[in-house]
Amino acid sequence: MTTPKIDALLEARARITPPATGYQPTREFIAAFRQLRQRRRTLLRRYWVAAAAALLILLTWPWRTQERPSAASAGRSDCTAPSERLAAAERHFGPAAGLLFVNDDLLVFERQDADRANHYLVTIEILASGGVKLARLEFATAGDDYIVLEDERINGRIFLVHSDNQNAVLELSLHLRNAGRGNIHLDEIMALEQRNATLALSDGTRLRVDFCRRES
Amino acid sequence: MSTPENQECRFENMILEHLPVFRSLSRRILNNPVEVDDAVQSALLKAWQQRHSFRGQAQLASWVARIVINESYDRLRRQQQEQLVEFTNTDLPAAEPSREWELQRLDQAIAELPELYRQTVHIAILAGYDTTTAAAMLDCSPNTLYQRIHKAKELLHEALQNDHPEN
Numbered sequence: 451m452t453t454p455k456i457d458a459l460l461e462a463r464a465r466i467t468p469p470a471t472g473y474q475p476t477r478e479f480i481a482a483f484r485q486l487r488q489r490r491r492t493l494l495r496r497y498w499v500a501a502a503a504a505l506l507i508l509l510t511w512p513w514r515t516q517e518r519p520s521a522a523s524a525g526r527s528d529c530t531a532p533s534e535r536l537a538a539a540e541r542h543f544g545p546a547a548g549l550l551f552v553n554d555d556l557l558v559f560e561r562q563d564a565d566r567a568n569h570y571l572v573t574i575e576i577l578a579s580g581g582v583k584l585a586r587l588e589f590a591t592a593g594d595d596y597i598v599l600e601d602e603r604i605n606g607r608i609f610l611v612h613s614d615n616q617n618a619v620l621e622l623s624l625h626l627r628n629a630g631r632g633n634i635h636l637d638e639i640m641a642l643e644q645r646n647a648t649l650a651l652s653d654g655t656r657l658r659v660d661f662c663r664r665e666s
Numbered sequence: 667m668s669t670p671e672n673q674e675c676r677f678e679n680m681i682l683e684h685l686p687v688f689r690s691l692s693r694r695i696l697n698n699p700v701e702v703d704d705a706v707q708s709a710l711l712k713a714w715q716q717r718h719s720f721r722g723q724a725q726l727a728s729w730v731a732r733i734v735i736n737e738s739y740d741r742l743r744r745q746q747q748e749q750l751v752e753f754t755n756t757d758l759p760a761a762e763p764s765r766e767w768e769l770q771r772l773d774q775a776i777a778e779l780p781e782l783y784r785q786t787v788h789i790a791i792l793a794g795y796d797t798t799t800a801a802a803m804l805d806c807s808p809n810t811l812y813q814r815i816h817k818a819k820e821l822l823h824e825a826l827q828n829d830h831p832e833n
Contacts, residue, residue, distance in 0.1 A: 451768075451823070451826040451827055452823075453819065453823055456772075456819060456822050456823055456826060457819070459768055459769065459772045460772070460787070460791050460792070460819075460822075462765070462769065463769055463772055463773070463792055464791060464792045464793075464794055466694075466769075467694075468693045468694065468697045469699075470686075470689070470690070470693070471699070472699030472700070473689060473699045473702070473703055474703050476682065476685055479681075479685065479703065479706075479707075480678055480681055480682065482707065483678075483681065483707055483710055483711070484678075486707060486711055487711060487714060490711060490715070
């Protein structure tokens, strides 16, 4: 094909104007772009969290298999500071990841608002009538949070609304598969007017919640 | 300092203002409105993800326009690969080829040009922008643009010269 022929073809190609109809309305197009961007962001975050979780499991495997103090002693001599293990997990995963200890197991979840700092520490304990600890949950939160948990050990949701530094309302709808200590189902709403509150449940068990503003 | 919300807002305003241009550039390549919208969405997403590599002195919309062209040609190449049998030498017409066939070969040759020359052909020749606008969109001087057009035509000639040995 000669150069003049190519020039002629290019001119002919330039004259072909496809119809400018049949497109999405602009607002819908931008809304679709926003959704696409959000989906991609969520996907990337999930990949990152999954990779980090796998890494943490590998790194902490020797520690997890060693004999160590029970959940009861892992705890809350001072509820304004996170436990060592929660602080270590926060350092490792960074502030954007949601971290929850169910007894000795760490769960990583997607935080509702990853941009806000986790200023509050929450510990939830379920105690049998004799004071024996059946389960313990420990996590940090921005204060207002809606946490959805979907794991074989625990599923359900934790809904937390706080009105000022100390007052908060906690709604729990959780099902825990508690190996060896029986499954636990919680469907409770608690008003937290102090650092901690205890609620007697209908089956004789008790729910104890610590809700503290952390001291940085 | 630019917050993430500001960046999103600025980017969406840019889409709002320049979407007709992006579509017009893409539809000369892909023709089908649904494919055009898909290509533009995909290009915008790539631009958003790579926004940190965007050089401030170039205009954001021009940079995105070039990504739209690349994305559209990538899709066209994929389509052509699926229909490859239509363009193999065994299908070369024995007599005078039809204009449609020649234009398809031209599209294929443009799609296979290096990115820089592909963008040059598309913006400066096919889309019909004047020299100043085309040079601005390609982030180069008019003189450089002429040189690139010349080189692009040479490359097209090389790619297409064996189509009709008798010419």
